[in-house]
Amino acid sequence: MTTRTPLAIIPLLAIWAAGAAEAQITKNPIPEPIVKRGLAVEVKDLIRLPDTRELRPSDQDVAPAAWARVSYVRDLPDGRRFANDSRGLLYWIDANNQPHVYADVGAAFPNSTYKRLESGFVGFVFHPEFATNGLFYTVHCETGAGNPKTPDFIPIGYGLKDVTYHNVITEWHATNPAANTFTGTRREILREAHVVENLTHPMGAVEFNPTAKPGDADYGLLYTSGSDHGFSNGGGPNASNPAQTQRLDSIIGAILRFDPRSPSVTHGQKGLGDYTISMANKFAADGNPNTLGEIYAYGFRNAHRLSWDTDGTMFASDIGMDNIEEVNIVRNGENYGWMKREGYFENGRVRGGKLNELYPLPEEILSGKVKDGFTYPVLVYDHDEGRSVTDGFAYHGRIAALKGKFVFGDIQSGRVFASDLAAMKKADDGIPQTVAPIEEVQLYIRDASGKRVDVSFRDLIEKAMGKAPPRADLHISHSRDGELFLTSRQDGMIRVLVPDDGGSATARALR
Numbered sequence: 001m002t003t004r005t006p007l008a009i010i011p012l013l014a015i016w017a018a019g020a021a022e023a024q025i026t027k028n029p030i031p032e033p034i035v036k037r038g039l040a041v042e043v044k045d046l047i048r049l050p051d052t053r054e055l056r057p058s059d060q061d062v063a064p065a066a067w068a069r070v071s072y073v074r075d076l077p078d079g080r081r082f083a084n085d086s087r088g089l090l091y092w093i094d095a096n097n098q099p100h101v102y103a104d105v106g107a108a109f110p111n112s113t114y115k116r117l118e119s120g121f122v123g124f125v126f127h128p129e130f131a132t133n134g135l136f137y138t139v140h141c142e143t144g145a146g147n148p149k150t151p152d153f154i155p156i157g158y159g160l161k162d163v164t165y166h167n168v169i170t171e172w173h174a175t176n177p178a179a180n181t182f183t184g185t186r187r188e189i190l191r192e193a194h195v196v197e198n199l200t201h202p203m204g205a206v207e208f209n210p211t212a213k214p215g216d217a218d219y220g221l222l223y224t225s226g227s228d229h230g231f232s233n234g235g236g237p238n239a240s241n242p243a244q245t246q247r248l249d250s251i252i253g254a255i256l257r258f259d260p261r262s263p264s265v266t267h268g269q270k271g272l273g274d275y276t277i278s279m280a281n282k283f284a285a286d287g288n289p290n291t292l293g294e295i296y297a298y299g300f301r302n303a304h305r306l307s308w309d310t311d312g313t314m315f316a317s318d319i320g321m322d323n324i325e326e327v328n329i330v331r332n333g334e335n336y337g338w339m340k341r342e343g344y345f346e347n348g349r350v351r352g353g354k355l356n357e358l359y360p361l362p363e364e365i366l367s368g369k370v371k372d373g374f375t376y377p378v379l380v381y382d383h384d385e386g387r388s389v390t391d392g393f394a395y396h397g398r399i400a401a402l403k404g405k406f407v408f409g410d411i412q413s414g415r416v417f418a419s420d421l422a423a424m425k426k427a428d429d430g431i432p433q434t435v436a437p438i439e440e441v442q443l444y445i446r447d448a449s450g451k452r453v454d455v456s457f458r459d460l461i462e463k464a465m466g467k468a469p470p471r472a473d474l475h476i477s478h479s480r481d482g483e484l485f486l487t488s489r490q491d492g493m494i495r496v497l498v499p500d501d502g503g504s505a506t507a508r509a510l511r
Contacts, residue, residue: 022359023359023360024348024353024357024358024359025345025358025359025360028382028384029323029324029343029345029358029382030324030343030380030381030382030385033384033385034381034385034415034417034438034439034440035439035440036439036440036441036442037439039401039402039418039439039440039441039442040401040441040442040443040444040454041399041401041402041416041441041442041443041444041497041498041500042443042444042445042446042452042497042498042499042500043443043444043445043455043460043486043495043496043497043498044445044495044496044498045460045493045494045495046097046485046493046494046495046496047093047097047098047099047493047494048067048068048464048491048492048493048494049067049068049070049083049085049091049099049492049493049494050068050085050099050492051067051068051492052067052068052069052085052087052089052492053066053067055087055088055089055106056087056088056106056114056120066117066473066489066490066491066492067464067465067490067491067492067493068085068087068489068491068492069085069086069087069117069120069473069489069492070083070084070085070086070475070487070488070489070492070493070494071084071086071122071123071204071475071487071489072084072123072124072475072477072487073477073479073485073487073494074124074125074126074477075479075480076126076130076131076480077131077480078131078178079480080092080093080180081093081479082102082124082126083099083487083494084105084121084123084124085121085492086114086117086119086120086121086122086489087106087114087120087121088104088105088106088107088112088114088120088121088140089101089103089104089105089106089121090102090103090104090105090121090124090138090182092180092181094180100180100181101181102180102181102182103172103181103182105121105138105140106120106121106140108186109140109142109168111142111143111146111147111149111166112140112141112142112143113141113142113143113165113199115199116198116199116200117473117489118141118199118200118201118202118204119141119199119202120140120141121138121139121140122139122140122141122167122202122203122204123138123139123204123205123206124136124137124138124139124206125137125205125206125207125208125222127208127220127260128208128210128212128219128220129220130174130177131177131178132177133173133177134173134174134175134176134177134184135171135172135173135174135260136171136172136174137169137170137171137172137189137206137222137260138169138170138172138206139167139168139169139170139202139203139204139205139206139224140167140168140170141165141166141167141168141199141202142165142166142168143164143165143166144163144164144165144166144193144194145164147163147166149166149191150191151163151166151191151192151193152190152191152192152272152273153190153191153192153193153250153251153272153273154192154193154195155193155195155229155231155244155250155252156244156247156249156250156252158193158195162195163193163194163195164193164194164195164196164197164199165193165194165199165202166191166192166193166194167191167192167193167194167202167203167229168188168190168191169188169189169190169191169203169206169222169224169273170186170187170188170189171186171187171188171189171260172184172185172186173185173186173187187262187274188273188274189260189262189273189274189275190271190272190273190274190275191273192229192251192272192273193229194229194230195229196229196230196231196233198230198233199230200229200230200232200233201227201228201229201230201232201233201301201302201304201319202227202229203224203225203227204225204227204302204304204305205223205224205225205304205305205306206222206223206224207222207223207224207306207307208220208221208222208223209221209223209308209312209314210308211308211309211310211311211312212312217278217280218280220259220260221257221258221259221260221278221280222257222258222259222260222275223255223256223257223296223306224255224256224257225255225302225303225304225305225306225316226253226254226255226297226298226300226302226303226316226318226336227252227253227300227302227303227304228244228245228252228253228300228301228302228338228339229252231244231245231252231253232301232302232321232338232339232355244339245298245299245300245301245338245339246298246299246335246339246340248283248288248290248291248292248295248298249290249291249292250292251272251292251294251295253298253299253300253301253338254292254295254296254297254298254300255295255296255297255298255300255303255306255316255330256294256295256296257278257280257281257294257296258271258275258276258277258278258281258294259275259276259277259278260275260276261275261276262274262275262276263275263276269284269293271292271293271294272292272294275294277293277294278293278294279293280332281293281294281295281296281332281333282332282333283295283333296330296332296333297316297330297331297332297333297334297335297336298335298336299335299336299337299338299340299341299374299375300316300318300328300336300338301318301319301320301321301338301339301342302318302319303316303317303318303328303330303336304317304318304319305317305390305391305392306330307391307392307393307394308394309394309421310394310396313329313394313425314329314330314331315327315328315329315330315392315394315406316328316330316336317389317390317391317392317408318336318338318377318389319388319389319411320342320343320383320388320389321342321347321355321356322355322356322383323342323343323345323356323358323382323383324342324343324345324358324380324381324382324383325380325381325382325383325385325386325387325388325389325410326342326343326377326379326380326389327377327378327379327380327389327392327406327408327419327424328375328376328377328378329375329378329424329425329428331375334375335373335374335375336374336375336377337374337375337376339355340374341374341376342358343376343377343380343382344361344366344376344377344380344432344433344435345358345359345360345361346358346359346360346361347359361432365432366431366432366433367431367433368429368430368431368432368433368434371430374432376431376432377435378424378425378427378428378434378435378436379406379408379419379424379427379435379436379438380435381410381417381438385410385413385415386410386411386412386413386415387410387411387412387413388410388411388412389408389409389410389411390408390409390410390411390474390475390476391408391409391475391476391477392406392407392408392409392476393406393407393408393476393478393482393484394406394421395407395418395482395484396482397481397482397483397484398482398483398499398501399483399497399498399499399500400499402418402441402484402497404420404421404422405418405419405420405421406418406419406420406421406424407441407476407484408476409457409474409476409486410472410474411471411472411473411474411475412471412472412473413458413472413474414456414457414458414461414472414473414474414488415440415456415457415474416440416441416443416457416474416476416486417438417439417440417441418438418439418440418441419436419437419438419439420436420437423436423437424436442454443455443456443457443460445460457472457474457486457488458472460491460493460495461488461490461491461493464491464492464493465490465491469488469490469491470490471490472488472490473488473489473490474486474487474488475487475488475489479496483496483497483498484496484497485497
């Protein structure tokens with residue numbers, strides 16, 4: 001079954017039938033639970049990155065027990081594997097699964113801040129032609145106070161005096177792309193500001209569409225995550241105004257797409273930073289001087305992770321506020337609703353209420369009979385199941401039980417979920433109430449005798465750390481051949497999901 005009367009629809013229809021369509025939803029908005037339906041996958045430890053608890057002493061007010069803060073694992077086509085510790089280190093992992101510092105990103109930026117789990121050296125990606133051009137890109141966070149750099153973008157209505165933090169995208173140029181230690185140069189391509197008290201929801205991802213080929217309009221274009229820059233959590237006058245994430249003259253809540261090359265090289269249109277606007281973006285070609293051409297899609301709260309299926313379908317994992325987590329299929333020029341929508345509900349802030357309030361959509365909108373201009377998610381779950389959706393990938397690897405599924409999870413709880421890819425794409429039908437079913441993946445390990453032992457991701461972290469973690473901090477990455485890594489910003493371990501085939505495919509997945 002690829003489509004259901006989704007989740008909370010039956011109870012909500014009952015409310016509407018009673019003539020109370022405007023009633024606030026005060027109880028469980030999605031009562032249908034996510035359950036395990038027999039989908040089980042083995043997980044193995046691959047490598048533990050070095051303990052960096054003493055590396056950046058300024059971060060000790062946040063999760064001081066965190067061994068290493070791993071957010072991404074990435075493979076190059078030449079077989080090399082890399083991972084980051086957000087305390088400022090980019091590692092190359094050799095064929096024996098031993099880590100070596102490739103680049104000390106933290107040392108390059110003395111104004112970096114590490115006081116939140118979302119801070120520091122947040123993300124990285126290699127250019128699809130890294131083997132020849134030596135280019136890769138990083139995102140890191142800096143303090144605003146006393147920072148000698150001026151941001152390229154400050155949220156509308158604020159000034160330099162209001163800036164609290166900077167998010168910075170840097171282009172690195174390796175002199176020898178084949179070397180296992182970085183030497184070369186770097187160039188700043190975008191610096192944009194936060195004006196909120198805490199560094200919440202920084203720009204977390206930089207990505208290239210892996211399905212784009214040379215000659216495609218999308219080839220070589222850099223995508224960024226869609227972040228509200230902490231506005232959902234307050235931070236000044238009008239900070240929670242819905243218009244903050246619904247503007248096309250602002251990057252707040254927007255996924256950006258641009259050519260990272262400088263306009264001095266391309267002779268194209270300059271963006272906010274030292275990069276070139278892609279005229280393939282709808283807002284670059286709309287003829288409106290009041291829209292930012294680098295915006296690809298907008299209306300996200302924290303679309304912190306992006307991925308693509310082999311057919312080019314683009315997915316974004318968007319962390320919700322107090323109620324709904326969602327996964328969206330993303331398209332050029334579309335509006336994903338925040339702060340006016342959360343999941344397939346109306347947010348209370350629209351009607352002068354609070355961001356933690358939900359209201360049902362009118363039936364004619366929910367059923368798709370009337371269009372309201374927003375694009376709705378294809379996967380949703382609420383906060384009795386988890387608190388923040390993490391990375392998700394279309395799986396086409398060697399684990400038979402996962403083939404044809406979108407595998408994702410929840411950052412705080414560490415639960416791993418899956419949904420049928422065909423159902424998700426069918427749910428992308430313009431009808432808000434159509435969403436795909438979700439099931440939980442049961443993780444297991446093998447004991448010394450080979451017996452299966454069911455575990456949770458939190459169990460694995462507790463075993464590695466010797467105590468229960470305050471939160472799982474689950475992230476998911478994928479290998480060059482499509483296998484999935486599970487990492488945490490708590491224990492520094494990189495784990496891999498492996499086929500249960502007697503060991504031969506397991507050995508391949510582990511390297």
